[in-house]
Amino acid sequence: MAKGTGMTKVLAIGIGVLTVSSVCALVMMAVMYKIQIDKYPPVSPPPPIKPTVIPTGLPPTLRLPDNLIPERYEVFIQPYLYAAITNNYTNQSFAFTGQSTVKVQCMTASRSIFLHAQNLNVTTLEVRKSGSNEKLSVSGYKIHHDESHFLEIQLKDTMTVNGTYDIVTKFEGELFDGLDGFYVNRYTEKVKAEEEEDEDQERFLATSLLKPTNARKVFPCFDEPALKAVFRITIIHKPGTFALSNEKGGPHQTEIDGEEWIVTTFKETPIMSTYSLAFTISDFDFKTRSSGTNINIHARGDAINAGHVDHALEVTEKILVHYQKEFGSTYPLSKIDQIALPDLSVGAMENWGFISYQESGLLYDKHTASTFDRERVATLIAHELALQWFGNLVTMRWWNDLWLNEGLATYMSYIGVEADGWDIRDLIVLRETQTAFQVDSLNSSHPLSLQENYIQTFSQITELFDDITYSKGAAVLRMLATFMNEDAFMKGIKMYLAKFEYKNTVYKDLLKCLQEETKVDVEGFMSTWIEQVGYPVVTIITQTGETSQEHFLLKQTQGHGIAWQVDIRYNKAGDDTVKSYMLEKNGPVRQPHFLLQDKDVWLLANVNCTGFFRVNYDEENWNKLRIQLERNHHVIPIINRGQLIDDAFNIARAHRLNVTIALGLTKYLVNDTEYIPWESALKNLDHLILMFDRSEVYGPITKYIRNLITQLYDRFEEYTINGTIPEKHTDQYNQVNAISVACSNGLTKCIKMARSQFEDYKNGSNHIHPNLRKEIYCNAIATGDEYDWEFAWKEYQRATVPAEKDKLRYALSCTKEIWLLNRYLQYTLDPSKIRKMDMVSTISYIAKNVAGQPLAWDFVRGHWSYFTQENGAGAMTLGSLLDAVTKRFSTDVELEELKQLQREQEEKNQGLAARALEQVIERTEANIQWVKENKQIVKDWFTGEL
Ligand SMILES: *[C@@H]1O[C@H](CO)[C@@H](O)[C@H](O)[C@H]1NC(C)=O
Numbered sequence: 001m002a003k004g005t006g007m008t009k010v011l012a013i014g015i016g017v018l019t020v021s022s023v024c025a026l027v028m029m030a031v032m033y034k035i036q037i038d039k040y041p042p043v044s045p046p047p048p049i050k051p052t053v054i055p056t057g058l059p060p061t062l063r064l065p066d067n068l069i070p071e072r073y074e075v076f077i078q079p080y081l082y083a084a085i086t087n088n089y090t091n092q093s094f095a096f097t098g099q100s101t102v103k104v105q106c107m108t109a110s111r112s113i114f115l116h117a118q119n120l121n122v123t124t125l126e127v128r129k130s131g132s133n134e135k136l137s138v139s140g141y142k143i144h145h146d147e148s149h150f151l152e153i154q155l156k157d158t159m160t161v162n163g164t165y166d167i168v169t170k171f172e173g174e175l176f177d178g179l180d181g182f183y184v185n186r187y188t189e190k191v192k193a194e195e196e197e198d199e200d201q202e203r204f205l206a207t208s209l210l211k212p213t214n215a216r217k218v219f220p221c222f223d224e225p226a227l228k229a230v231f232r233i234t235i236i237h238k239p240g241t242f243a244l245s246n247e248k249g250g251p252h253q254t255e256i257d258g259e260e261w262i263v264t265t266f267k268e269t270p271i272m273s274t275y276s277l278a279f280t281i282s283d284f285d286f287k288t289r290s291s292g293t294n295i296n297i298h299a300r301g302d303a304i305n306a307g308h309v310d311h312a313l314e315v316t317e318k319i320l321v322h323y324q325k326e327f328g329s330t331y332p333l334s335k336i337d338q339i340a341l342p343d344l345s346v347g348a349m350e351n352w353g354f355i356s357y358q359e360s361g362l363l364y365d366k367h368t369a370s371t372f373d374r375e376r377v378a379t380l381i382a383h384e385l386a387l388q389w390f391g392n393l394v395t396m397r398w399w400n401d402l403w404l405n406e407g408l409a410t411y412m413s414y415i416g417v418e419a420d421g422w423d424i425r426d427l428i429v430l431r432e433t434q435t436a437f438q439v440d441s442l443n444s445s446h447p448l449s450l451q452e453n454y455i456q457t458f459s460q461i462t463e464l465f466d467d468i469t470y471s472k473g474a475a476v477l478r479m480l481a482t483f484m485n486e487d488a489f490m491k492g493i494k495m496y497l498a499k500f501e502y503k504n505t506v507y508k509d510l511l512k513c514l515q516e517e518t519k520v521d522v523e524g525f526m527s528t529w530i531e532q533v534g535y536p537v538v539t540i541i542t543q544t545g546e547t548s549q550e551h552f553l554l555k556q557t558q559g560h561g562i563a564w565q566v567d568i569r570y571n572k573a574g575d576d577t578v579k580s581y582m583l584e585k586n587g588p589v590r591q592p593h594f595l596l597q598d599k600d601v602w603l604l605a606n607v608n609c610t611g612f613f614r615v616n617y618d619e620e621n622w623n624k625l626r627i628q629l630e631r632n633h634h635v636i637p638i639i640n641r642g643q644l645i646d647d648a649f650n651i652a653r654a655h656r657l658n659v660t661i662a663l664g665l666t667k668y669l670v671n672d673t674e675y676i677p678w679e680s681a682l683k684n685l686d687h688l689i690l691m692f693d694r695s696e697v698y699g700p701i702t703k704y705i706r707n708l709i710t711q712l713y714d715r716f717e718e719y720t721i722n723g724t725i726p727e728k729h730t731d732q733y734n735q736v737n738a739i740s741v742a743c744s745n746g747l748t749k750c751i752k753m754a755r756s757q758f759e760d761y762k763n764g765s766n767h768i769h770p771n772l773r774k775e776i777y778c779n780a781i782a783t784g785d786e787y788d789w790e791f792a793w794k795e796y797q798r799a800t801v802p803a804e805k806d807k808l809r810y811a812l813s814c815t816k817e818i819w820l821l822n823r824y825l826q827y828t829l830d831p832s833k834i835r836k837m838d839m840v841s842t843i844s845y846i847a848k849n850v851a852g853q854p855l856a857w858d859f860v861r862g863h864w865s866y867f868t869q870e871n872g873a874g875a876m877t878l879g880s881l882l883d884a885v886t887k888r889f890s891t892d893v894e895l896e897e898l899k900q901l902q903r904e905q906e907e908k909n910q911g912l913a914a915r916a917l918e919q920v921i922e923r924t925e926a927n928i929q930w931v932k933e934n935k936q937i938v939k940d941w942f943t944g945e946l
């Protein structure tokens with residue numbers, strides 16, 4: 001299909017048969033006006049409205065005025081899309097028409113109406129007094145083609161206080177080729193042909209992704225999360241398709257102007273926000289399960305027949321039951337539909353009652369899926385189901401408090417997956433706390449909750465879907481739950497849901513509910529963590545007991561002079577009891593408990609890393625901790641073994657600790673087999689590799705890592721060779737780590753193993769355990785040739801299970817051949833090779849490869865306008881793309897290139913990913929300085945260890 005905008009995308013609108021608007025009019029007459037005509041005698045049609053000129057220019061704010069409150073919408077949408085083109089006479093069209101009637105209540109007398117509409121052509125517009133046929137005279141209307149997306153209507157008549165009015169619009173729109181709004185997915189389905197071979201046939205479906213501000217692309221509406229209303233949706237669609245929306249639908253066939261159509265009318269929704277609406281028209285199949293609530297999963301017929309949704313059905317039921325108990329709140333809709341979409345730019349979207357997922361997030365094939373794929377399905381479902389409460393039932397008032405939804409849902413997902421047997425609560429430290437620590441150590445980070453008026457434009461809103469909102473949100477909630485104790489926390493959560501159901505909240509509403517359950521000062525404790533950017537590093541000098549805090553920044557600048565309420569949980573050698581000390585905001589203190597007199601006693605602060613801060617000690621205490629790790633690491637909790645390493649490396653990155661102390665902490669790992677400490681160390685060693693893998697320091701580093709990993713590799717070698725896996729979940733993670741690190745650092749037996757297993761695969765027998773495929777494929781291709789790559793590419797194209805496809809897609813990025821990497825980059829521009837939703841992650845994989853890094857960066861720069869403009873879904877992922885392709889940046893040249901890009905952006909006045917760009921520039925500056933100061937020390941240390 002041709003790229004571009006406008007109606008060029010319409011392949012063939014039924015020429016001479018119907019025009020878009022005539023069908024619209026007819027259908028509306030058939031379906032809707034009939035009801036009205038019964039009620040009111042027909043009146044003569046109004047004279048056509050000519051749009052009049054309204055002064056242009058941005059209104060003072062991008063927010064809607066508060067003179068009108070929407071109560072209820074009646075929406076008809078009619079997409080002209082067929083799911084399949086069965087013969088040459090099928091006129092496939094990527095257009096839709098519709099009609100919306102929204103009943104509003106007038107709060108202040110006025111003659112102007114503002115609502116949202118974007119990329120829609122409004123063909124008819126009327127304003128009536130509700131419950132009568134009395135029309136208000138419209139003097140003009142206009143869609144603002146600027147950031148406001150306002151549909152402005154000016155009236156001659158005045159709307160009076162407490163009056164209710166119906167705003168009726170008819171409109172036309174297009175089904176986009178991008179990945180947001182109302183858009184098309186293309187995919188292929190195997191079809192039984194008469195002759196032996198099954199045939200691939202092209203299929204189409206239309207679906208929606210309306211979060212955060214895309215509902216306005218489907219119908220004119222008051223598209224702000226606090227403007228909740230009731231929605232009654234009707235979809236009119238072609239025979240052979242099936243329509244889904246938030247509530248239950250009842251389809252019936254009807255004839256409109258000699259054409260068969262299906263009219264599906266959905267039950268009225270509860271009062272809800274526009275962003276959580278959803279519509280899909282497809283010829284998907286589905287499976288059902290009922291346990292009080294009807295749970296349906298929709299997917300390609302192939303996937304349903306192969307049983308790939310069975311697992312998700314079971315998991316959904318378990319987690320749903322679990323949450324209703326944990327939250328003390330019944331799921332309020334009549335059903336939960338979930339759908340596995342071939343194209344979705346985000347992992348999943350929590351539309352109320354109708355959740356959409358990427359296929360790999362929902363489909364599960366036990367023959368090719370790894371444990372991690374299974375865990376991902378559970379985690380995603382747990383996240384999306386949590387959002388049915390924290391988001392759909394209780395919604396943040398405005399996007400500035402997005403963390404209230406996403407942070408809570410992230411935190412709850414660790415509880416939710418327990419219903420499916422996953423005990424991964426401790427991993428929250430690796431996945432959320434440590435992740436958030438990274439971006440929050442930059443000046444260009446942002447507070448969890450910003451002021452409402454700072455968040456106005458589309459890019460300001462989309463930039464909030466980041467690690468701060470999700471991961472820091474979850475980490476800080478975990479800290480609070482520990483501070484006030486978990487039972488009290490969950491009780492407060494229940495109260496919050498009960499008190500604010502169907503309403504909107506700001507974060508203080510949550511804190512007030514939690515306060516009811518505890519004597520500790522919740523708001524006093526939390527306000528510093530929520531309203532301030534960043535987090536502290538607490539420094540404890542154990543010779544004096546002196547304890548202080550400072551804003552932790554990778555790149556020291558003036559600092560903001562801010563301080564936090566820090567709840568320090570600590571213990572000492574020989575004393576298992578954990579004590580707690582509150583470090584107040586004012587200056588350094590001498591804390592006698594932190595004063596160590598005994599030479600052998602160490603102090604460990606932030607036990608289990610429940611606090612969102614780092615801890616630095618005097619060198620002596622660091623050394624005592626290291627010696628303890630080397631003598632008997634079991635004395636120190638697993639989470640802290642990881643955290644000590646992560647803290648030390650990052651504090652060293654911030655020039656507050658000699659990097660040799662951090663490096664010294666890794667030596668004990670030869671004796672540790674636990675995943676959390678290993679993963680923490682590998683992440684940080686990985687950063688060292690990124691800084692030095694283009695320099696002479698790399699040789700000694702890679703030798704050291706090879707020695708360090710050998711023991712872990714050997715521990716799992718028998719499993720690996722036999723194509724099996726250890727029983728413990730975290731051991732399974734470490735088995736993968738062992739292979740990945742051993743092979744990539746040149747451990748010969750690892751590479752041999754990978755090559756031999758891949759050879760067998762090429763010869764037709766793939767006995768590599770699914771858990772290990774990603775890394776074994778990758779390392780075989782990294783050490784292989786063009787033919788290995790071509791083989792994997794063929795396999796990628798042939799694979800139908802998304803989880804297997806993803807493993808191959810990753811592995812293809814591992815080749816060291818520049819020309820193959822360049823070709824692979826080019827493939828990301830061709831959706832028939834790499835699906836659009838996979839573009840960003842594929843480029844990111846390539847950038848991770850030292851050979852691919854400069855290619856990926858040049859590619860991103862070269863296609864910058866493609867990423868920022870044409871690829872609509874890019875906005876959400878642009879930040880992570882920038883982050884990925886610049887991770888290695890540590891030279892002045894690279895910094896200059898980034899600044900150049902920033903200047904170009906500013907010249908073009910593009911705010912997209914502005915913060916992400918600021919962040920990677922700051923990170924690069926910090927890296928440059930750090931590498932300058934530490935290169936020799938690092939080199940000496942690693943050389944000394946050999
Ligand atoms: C449809 O069009 C294709 C290509 O133009 C042609 O090969 C085929 O015979 C046509 N099929 C029918 C049923 O007319």
Ligand SMILES: *[C@@H]1O[C@H](CO)[C@@H](O)[C@H](O)[C@H]1NC(C)=O
Binds near residue numbers: 161162
């Ligand atoms: C509007 O309704 C409110 C609540 O019913 C009432 O207090 C107020 O007086 C009404 N205002 C007008 C102008 O009718």
Ligand SMILES: *[C@@H]1O[C@H](CO)[C@@H](O)[C@H](O)[C@H]1NC(C)=O
Binds near residue numbers: 007120121172173174
């Ligand atoms: C809207 O109207 C313009 C001008 O008539 C036309 O070019 C465009 O294709 C229309 N768009 C849609 C989505 O109908």
Ligand SMILES: *[C@@H]1O[C@H](CO)[C@@H](O)[C@H](O)[C@H]1NC(C)=O
Binds near residue numbers: 637
């Ligand atoms: C620290 O975490 C471990 C593992 O989850 C747990 O067993 C232990 O009780 C925790 N310690 C404290 C003091 O909470």
Ligand SMILES: *[C@@H]1O[C@H](CO)[C@@H](O)[C@H](O)[C@H]1NC(C)=O
Binds near residue numbers: 658659660937
């Ligand atoms: C860091 O430690 C190493 C080895 O102990 C030493 O050579 C180096 O001078 C120290 N660097 C600083 C800045 O103290």
